[in-house]
Amino acid sequence: MTGVRAFAVEAVDIRKSYGELKAVDGVSFTVDEGEFFGILGPNGAGKTTTLEIVEGLREPDAGTVALLGESPWPRNLKLLPRVGVQLQASSFFEKLTAREQLETFGSLYGVSKSIVADMLELVGLLDKADVQENKLSGGQRQRLSIACALVHDPDVVFLDEPTAALDPQARRNLWDVLRAIQARGKTIVYTTHYLDEAEILCDRVAIMDRGRVLAMDSPAALVRGLDAPTRITLQPGALPAETARGIEGVDDVHEEDASMTISTRKPAVVLSALAERGALDGLQVRTATLEDVFLDLTGREYRA
Amino acid sequence: MSTAFKSLSVAMVKGFLRDRMALFFMFVFPLMFLVVFGLLFRDSGADKIKLAVVGDGPVVAALERTGAVEVQRFDDQQAAVDKVKDGDLPAALILSGNDVRLRFAASDQVAAGTVNGLVSGVVDKVNLGATGQPPAFRLDQQPVEDASLKPIQYLTPGILSWGVSISAVFGSALTLVSWRKKQVLRRIRLAPISAFTVLTSRVVVSVGVAVLQAALFVAVASTPPFGLKLSGDWYPALPLLVLGTLAFFAIGMLVGAFCKSEEAASGAANMLVLPMSFLSGTFFPIENAPGWLQAVSKVLPLRHMNDGMLDILVRGKGIGALVVPSAVLVGFTLVVGFVASRVFRWED
Numbered sequence: 001m002t003g004v005r006a007f008a009v010e011a012v013d014i015r016k017s018y019g020e021l022k023a024v025d026g027v028s029f030t031v032d033e034g035e036f037f038g039i040l041g042p043n044g045a046g047k048t049t050t051l052e053i054v055e056g057l058r059e060p061d062a063g064t065v066a067l068l069g070e071s072p073w074p075r076n077l078k079l080l081p082r083v084g085v086q087l088q089a090s091s092f093f094e095k096l097t098a099r100e101q102l103e104t105f106g107s108l109y110g111v112s113k114s115i116v117a118d119m120l121e122l123v124g125l126l127d128k129a130d131v132q133e134n135k136l137s138g139g140q141r142q143r144l145s146i147a148c149a150l151v152h153d154p155d156v157v158f159l160d161e162p163t164a165a166l167d168p169q170a171r172r173n174l175w176d177v178l179r180a181i182q183a184r185g186k187t188i189v190y191t192t193h194y195l196d197e198a199e200i201l202c203d204r205v206a207i208m209d210r211g212r213v214l215a216m217d218s219p220a221a222l223v224r225g226l227d228a229p230t231r232i233t234l235q236p237g238a239l240p241a242e243t244a245r246g247i248e249g250v251d252d253v254h255e256e257d258a259s260m261t262i263s264t265r266k267p268a269v270v271l272s273a274l275a276e277r278g279a280l281d282g283l284q285v286r287t288a289t290l291e292d293v294f295l296d297l298t299g300r301e302y303r304a
Numbered sequence: 305m306s307t308a309f310k311s312l313s314v315a316m317v318k319g320f321l322r323d324r325m326a327l328f329f330m331f332v333f334p335l336m337f338l339v340v341f342g343l344l345f346r347d348s349g350a351d352k353i354k355l356a357v358v359g360d361g362p363v364v365a366a367l368e369r370t371g372a373v374e375v376q377r378f379d380d381q382q383a384a385v386d387k388v389k390d391g392d393l394p395a396a397l398i399l400s401g402n403d404v405r406l407r408f409a410a411s412d413q414v415a416a417g418t419v420n421g422l423v424s425g426v427v428d429k430v431n432l433g434a435t436g437q438p439p440a441f442r443l444d445q446q447p448v449e450d451a452s453l454k455p456i457q458y459l460t461p462g463i464l465s466w467g468v469s470i471s472a473v474f475g476s477a478l479t480l481v482s483w484r485k486k487q488v489l490r491r492i493r494l495a496p497i498s499a500f501t502v503l504t505s506r507v508v509v510s511v512g513v514a515v516l517q518a519a520l521f522v523a524v525a526s527t528p529p530f531g532l533k534l535s536g537d538w539y540p541a542l543p544l545l546v547l548g549t550l551a552f553f554a555i556g557m558l559v560g561a562f563c564k565s566e567e568a569a570s571g572a573a574n575m576l577v578l579p580m581s582f583l584s585g586t587f588f589p590i591e592n593a594p595g596w597l598q599a600v601s602k603v604l605p606l607r608h609m610n611d612g613m614l615d616i617l618v619r620g621k622g623i624g625a626l627v628v629p630s631a632v633l634v635g636f637t638l639v640v641g642f643v644a645s646r647v648f649r650w651e652d
Contacts, residue, residue: 055494056494057490057493057494075493077496080494080495080496081496083494085491085494087487087490087491090486091486091487091488091490091491092486092488093315093316093319093488094319094322094323094482095318095319095322095323096315096318096319100315100318103311104311104312104314104315105491105495107307107308107310107311107312108308108311108312108492108495108496108497109495109496110306110307110308132322148491152495
């Protein structure tokens with residue numbers, strides 16, 4: 001490939017310290033246009049500071065950021081209409097309804113009011129259009145604040161912990177919203193401390209801890225790179241343990257009262273062999289997750 | 305102006321109109337003071353001396369013509385004197401033929417002096433009239449104020465200035481703190497809009513609120529129970545209103561820059577505005593205060609706004625009375641506004 005490839009975001013060795021604390025300690029990453037990129041890690045890992053530097057809300061102590069090919073710091077008026085930011089707190093105007101919030105934020109960008117209904121529909125709040133912001137539920141507020149970040153049709157969207165403090169149902173609703181945004185061709189950069197969620201949503205993730213990026217790739221590649229065995233669980237007596245051990249690719253067989261677990265690094269081969277024998281009763285397949293990757297990278301259990 | 309300017313202003317007006325607490329403190333609360341003080345002081349200063357009168361004659365007629373006494377007629381001389389002894393009335397006037405007797409309560413020296421002076425003056429005049437001689441000296445009496453300065457006349461400009469100062473200080477301080485805390489400021493900073501647009505839209509809302517307050521307070525004070533009479537030349541009060549709003553808006557920005565929570569901001573704003581209102585003659589004329597206190601009050605913007613409003617709205621001094629208050633208020637706006645812009649923070 002020749003020529004310079006256009007990244008939506010390109011951060012090179014950015015650093016930010018608060019006194020002794022190195023909040024961001026040499027972070028580099030790139031995000032392609034149209035990509036769904038996740039910055040993961042426990043609280044205090046430096047995710048938000050990284051995001052704020054990339055958005056242009058903070059000046060890095062060192063390093064460079066190119067956002068759509070331009071420097072976001074100092075405040076770059078040319079860039080602002082192309083970037084949508086949802087802040088960690090839900091920042092709204094007092095006492096305005098969902099519709100009025102969107103109209104007001106839209107007007108800051110000179111956007112006509114006709115887009116508001118579309119935005120409300122995108123985030124599933126059409127029926128709450130005339131409800132005041134302080135009377136919405138946590139999940140609804142979160143979706144409204146995302147709509148406010150999208151109201152001017154930006155190319156790149158930054159979302160800081162959009163799913164934090166939501167109940168499971170509200171989280172899943174929000175996932176649908178995020179997927180719909182990506183389907184519109186937007187580049188999404190978001191932070192989360194839910195590794196399972198990032199695994200489902202993101203094209204690529206950067207795992208951060210203590211101000212550094214420990215690993216960066218697609219979730220599937222990170223899990224593959226771990227070379228952790230896949231665990232296949234069957235009903236006890238689905239087939240004799242000895243037979244299971246004889247199947248090609250099986251590393252280990254472990255029998256308990258309620259189940260039999262087969263460990264393998266070649267799940268495809270083992271599963272088809274099991275299928276041939278008609279021994280798939282009570283089948284469960286569990287692969288390694290990003291949490292296992294985090295454990296492997298840091299040597300400690302993941303705690304959000 | 306831009307749509308952003310317009311819709312920001314509209315957003316703030318809507319937020320304000322839906323905030324019952326804010327509406328109360330900016331419109332009802334000062335109005336309550338106006339009503340209470342207006343009714344409390346309604347008759348003071350215009351008090352007539354009450355006088356028990358037994359019998360009739362030219363002296364009584366002349367006394368009534370002065371407009372300074374309220375005559376209560378008694379048939380029985382003893383009953384009238386008893387009223388005075390009981391302290392219910394300051395004096396009793398007993399007339400029989402050409403004999404005029406005044407019985408007064410010496411315990412109330414001021415009332416006694418007034419009644420004695422009044423009655424002897426009237427008796428002398430009637431005596432002179434009886435001689436048929438033209439008077440050698442003529443006395444011309446006129447009040448110096450346009451209308452007599454009834455309490456409502458100085459209360460209204462004072463409470464108006466105070467109400468405007470409250471709404472401007474609280475409005476700007478609370479908006480600033482709340483927007484910073486809720487990160488609305490950061491969010492606005494991420495939009496392609498200038499800080500100047502945001503600031504001016506908030507100022508315009510404050511000025512609009514001040515004009516509404518002025519209209520409401522003057523309208524209420526002009527109703528019959530209070531009887532405010534505006535001077536014909538009240539229009540210069542409008543620029544003064546705007547300049548006062550700006551000065552207090554700047555003070556609010558300074559308060560908002562230092563305070564981290566709404567509670568702290570309203571506490572600090574109260575600590576500034578409440579003592580200032582007393583020192584500036586909002587509720588009582590400051591002229592009765594000790595000299596050093598009056599000197600202190602001269603450095604307060606509310607004092608000058610008060611004075612200006614009083615001169616223009618009530619005393620009818622016209623546009624010339626604008627000069628000093630305007631200069632002080634503009635100076636305050638510039639100095640305080642500059643300091644506020646220096647300590648301004650977009651985020652906590």
